[in-house]
Amino acid sequence: MTQTDAAAGAPExxxxxxxxGxxxxxxxxxAVALAERLDAAFIEADDLHSAEAKTQMAAGVPLTDEDxxxxxxxxxxxxxxxxxxxPVVVACSALRRVYRDMLxxxxxxxxxxxxxxGSDEELAERIGQRTVHFMPTSMLASQLATLERLDVDEHGIVIPLVMPIEKAADAAMEFLG
Known part of the structure; x- marks a missing residue:
């Protein structure tokens, strides 16, 4: 990066x-809200699952690490x-530390x-309200069992799912600086 770019506020x-989550x-x-604010590309990681994996999850069978x-x-x-x-923003479960490290x-x-x-109850309610997704509510327990929260040495922030989307985007943008 040139000195001019830095002076103009271009990111390093x-x-x-x-x-x-x-x-x-x-x-x-x-992720879509953040991509819009950052003028960034948006990637929906669910779209990158194989047809077999989507079928497996839709049938209520959790994915393994090998999957x-x-x-x-x-x-x-x-x-x-x-x-x-x-800039790029991706929506991806990234449930375990080893997955995030790999990414x-x-x-x-x-x-x-x-x-x-958010709470198990809030998550189950939200999944139950979806009509166009391959992931059934019955899969929530396995995802929660797999979830490893961010470690203190990981660069990240936790946002409560009950926070209105605009405020959540504001909090994430503030964290991004």
Whole structure:
């Protein structure tokens, strides 16, 4: 980056944000809002699941780590490719630390995690209200069992899912600086 770019307020490196959490948390809604505010590319990680994985989840069968690795690889590659062109925001469950570490490593970007989280009851209610998604409410327990909250050494913030979307986006933007 040239001195002129720095003086103009251009970021040192492209912004790469992963809006994470279990099904029903509102990852996609918040990620779209952040992508609009950042004038960033938006990636819906659910779209990168294989047809087999979607069928498996729709049948109420949780994915294993072995099922998730190829999907996470596709997500990381897409984040890397989009991130080379500019800011990128991805809605991705990223439930375990090892998944998040892999996304950072394989994307080659410094990722910021925005974890949308709420109570089991709030999440179940939100999943139950969806009509066009492959993930049934019965899968919530397995996702919550898999979920590892952000560690203190991970670059991220937790946003309550009950926070109105505009306020959630404001809080995430404030964290991003």
């Amino acid at each position: 490196s492209p912004v790469a944000v992963v809006v994470m 279990v099904a029903g948390a509102g990852k996609s809604t918040l 998730r690795w190829p999907w996470l690889t596709r997500v990381a590659i897409r984040v890397r490719d989009e991130g080379q062109a500019g 950072v490593r394989d994307s080659g970007l410094e990722l910021v995690f925005v974890h949308v989280h």
